[in-house]
Amino acid sequence: MRLIKRKFIFLETKMRSIIKFIFLLSFLLSFSEAKMNNKKIEEIISEYLIENKVNNSFHINKKLRLPTCEGNINIENRFGDFKTLLIKCNGNNKWSYNLRTNLKIDRIKKNKKTNLNKGKNVYVVKLDLKRRHILRKEDIEKKNIRNLGGNNFFLNDLSIIGRELKMPLKKNQIIRERHLVKNWTIQEGQKVIIENNRNKINIMVDGIATKSAMAGEYLEVLNKSTGKTIKAWVINSKKVSIFR
CATH class of the missing domain: 2.30.30.760 (SH3 type barrels.)
Structure with a gap:
């Protein structure tokens, strides 16, 4: 009787050990899978930030365990400042999650400022020209200028050639509508x-x-x-x- 009891205790202890091992293994596999999934999403977010010219200094919090995604993952800039990104899983197990990035705003502003400073190719005069001069193709050229000082400039030479200057222009001066005599559709007395x-x-x-x-x-x-x-x-x- 004692022998049977000992065997039962031994088997019970062994079963408990096996259950603990299975539970531990399941937990480790789940943790490893979540870690791999987070890494995949982190890489996609990094690519998204680089494409949008935002300095990439983002890592998902290790404590955060996002669900596994079996399909494509899309990223959306939730509020326009890259501080909150909407992660969308489009697989069979669809899910979405608002992820806080804590990116600094000044980085984004700096990138926007860089884009604004690219300049535009606008028409300028090649040399000093006098009032009432009729503009010819050889009088003008395109130059890339950053500080345009307004939107009143020309991108097409067809709008300039043959027009009369209302005032004298200096070399490399941007040609603006106010510098030219208007090409009236109908003239006074016509x-x-x-x-x-x-x-x-x-x-x-x-x-x-x-x-x-x-x-x-x-x-x-x-x-x-x-x-x-x-x-x-x-x-x-x-x-x-x-x-x-």
Whole structure:
């Protein structure tokens, strides 16, 4: 009887040891899998930060155990400052997690400032030019300039060539719209056709522009038939319309 009891105690002790070993092994495997999964996500986050020109100094907290992802992982900048990243798993076991990175804002601002300082290729004059000079292709060239001092500049030479200078320009000066005499669509005193398109009846009469105007602008024209001044929209270099 004592022998049977001893055998039972021995078997019970052995079973407990086996259960403890299985539990420990399961825990170690789970921990190892979580560690490998965290490393994979950390690498994806690092690539994402580099692509967005943010200094990569981020590591996932060792205490954090993210679920395993069997599919693709997507990263989103949650609030635009890279301090919170939304981790999305698109596999069969879909999940998402808001991960705090604690990245410093000044790093991001520095990168944004660098992008802004790239400059633009804009047109400048090659040499000193006098007022009333008609711009030619050989008078201008493109230069990369960082400090443009506003958005009033030209990127296309078709908008410049043949235009008259309103004021003298110095060598390497940026060409701006205010430096050029306007290419009016209709000049003051010019003969125009006044179009009156109403009730599907198109009536056209001769008129004279009382001032210069650009296409799409409102203009007063003299109706030669009646001698009265009326307001009309500039359609093109020859025609104005009472109704837009």
